[in-house]
Amino acid sequence: MPDVLTMTARCFRLTTRQVDALLTSLLLPVLLMLLFVCLFGGAIHTGTRYVTYVVPGVLLLCAGYGAAVTAVSVSQDMSSGIIDRFRSLDVTGAAILSGHIAASIARNAASTVLVFGVACLIGFRPHAGPAGFLAAAGLLLAYVLAVSWLAAAFGLAVKTPEAANGFMFGVAFLPYASSAFVPIATMPAWIRGFSRDQPVTPATEAIRGLLLGTPAGAKPWIALAWCGGILAAGVLLSGVAFRRRTA
């Protein structure tokens, strides 16, 4: 347990000192949101003001993007000599990875607050009680945790940090093929099934419902189940990949 804290402190320091990477992970989400709301938003009709429709999806897009960075930072550790030093000090793989996951959560918390703040500035008006906010934050946290572990597994499985970068594209694509940016009914018929049944759609609609105070139905539970499944897969695959990598 003390090792987890030490590794977390290490990853925090490394994160805050990679100024360019940090700025990217904080500013890119804000720019993406401005892009959707101000540039595309006028042409998209969703029945409400577009900013109201799109912000929950942008929060998820950013969370996924920020969590995916974990793949690169894990891969960097594995391809440098420091992993042998940690292992020769009997630091477990779980402790090493937990440090990266904790840093990912902190990074994403910061960028989420930033995106949410700017969203409110450009006209997003949430209608949620404290319970709604808390539930939405909890769901985002679960999503970040799950995607971060999956990203860690990917970072362990690939050989180079450059290859680990590829994980970002997969995660960044999912929100576009969901109800995050446009209603699924406006999509071509062949993709609607996928869009409806992939994890980002229930997550988006759950956060939308929770933040806007509209009925979310079973969506939060479905989203949470997805996160639980992805988390379990991520942890399991990370364990397998770490053992294979260090055999």
Added chain:
Amino acid sequence: MTGELAIQADGLEKSYGEVTVLSGVHLAVPAGSVFALLGPNGAGKTTIVRILATLTRADAGRARVAGHDVGRDRGKVRRSISLAGQFAAVDGLQTGAENLRMMGRLAGLSAAASRRRADDLLAQFGLSGAGGRRASTYSGGMRRRLDLAASLAGSPSVIFLDEPTTGLDLPGRQALWQVIGGLAGRGVTVFLTTQYLEEADRLADLVAVIDGGRVVAEGTPADLKRLVAGSRLDLVLAGAAAFAEVARRAGRRAVTADPDGLTMGIATDGTAPQVRALLDELDPGRSAIRSFSVHTATLDDVFLALTGPGPVANDQETAHA
């Protein structure tokens, strides 16, 4: 040296797929000594270090480090050892002091103790002035010293140094030698690998020469130097008949021989009386040797002398193993 062994390896074998890296390695390192594993690239040095440091499992054989079996008691071995290598394992984005404090914490020290330890280590390795700077701003030599300091954060009883000076310039290498020499006086067992004969000579109490995945010679540096003379007398012969005649007289002293190029290298200590005597002995008629030159023995000479009659035979031996 108490006679107690800090490291003991028996019959270590390791293959990666078809490639045999180690074929039966035996080592015995007395506690408190500096032990050098000397060998060329690809000889299996790093694999041995990784097995002894519990990072890789051997296919066969047993090893004990600091009194614990590296296979069964990984955790106990890890609490007694540390590892520093050719790829300095420190975070460039953390300062020297932060790196050392982190290693202290991971080695089980309290926050206060690891801070004190970091300050001590920085002073000891001549890095006090640089402790607050990020390691990425250090020179190659400073990074190696920081790496070495980091490996000492937990006060290990056995330290593995995998090619600690590879890639450093001469002043950097000499500075590091001084530091490693200083470790030896404190009861710590140092196990280092190197490709440099001079390095083994400077630092080690005992040297094992490894080639093709097995130990081909071991002893004190003085023992090994007696096996391979310090210099080599290179001869250019007058013709095939002269070559055969001189080769017969030289016998095992010929460490290199090239019948086509009519050249031959003879082990010598390089002193004028011995070179003169050798020339007279090998060529009493004073017509077989056309010219000669004297070279300081290189690591190649050591291997040629230690690994048998010639590289071809040695390759076959490795292939059968």
